[in-house]
Amino acid sequence: MQTSHRDSIKRVFIWSTSLTALIIGSFFAITVSFHSLPWFIATAANLALSTFVYSKDKRNLLNRTFALMSISIGVWTFNIFGMYIAPNETFAMYWSRVFRIGMLFGPPTFFHFTLALTRNTEKRKILYVAYAIALISTILHWAG
Secondary structure, three states: OOOOHHHHHHHHHHHHHHHHHHHHHHHHHHHOOHHHHHHHHHHHHHHHHHHHHHHHOOOOHHHHHHHHHHHHHHHHHHHHHHHHHOOOHHHHHHHHHHHOHHHHHHHHHHHHHHHHHHOOOOOHHHHHHHHHHHHHHHHHHHHO
């Protein structure tokens, strides 16, 4: 199968944006706090893995749920990275409010992935409850 010109441009854009983010993040990790570097690498690895898996077969439920889980973990590790580079308490609190969503949606996305992996459709109600709890927790977290 031959890729179109539009797909090539999209790939170049995604990879160049990712490389730019990796360079900028590494700069902050090394200059501000060297201990934040592993968390930034974990973020980049999770997001790259999610993109790779999702791009292999976008219609496959297993690929979509794995990508969703990896994005959630990536956002969570990005939150920890931000805590290391935070210059003050106010910045850290704001950063945590925005990016803690990854931690809150981690368990339901993992549960969703395991249901897709085992092809279990009987526990759909529990999955909806798990996502609802994560959403309510996120709203309460953002509210204060």
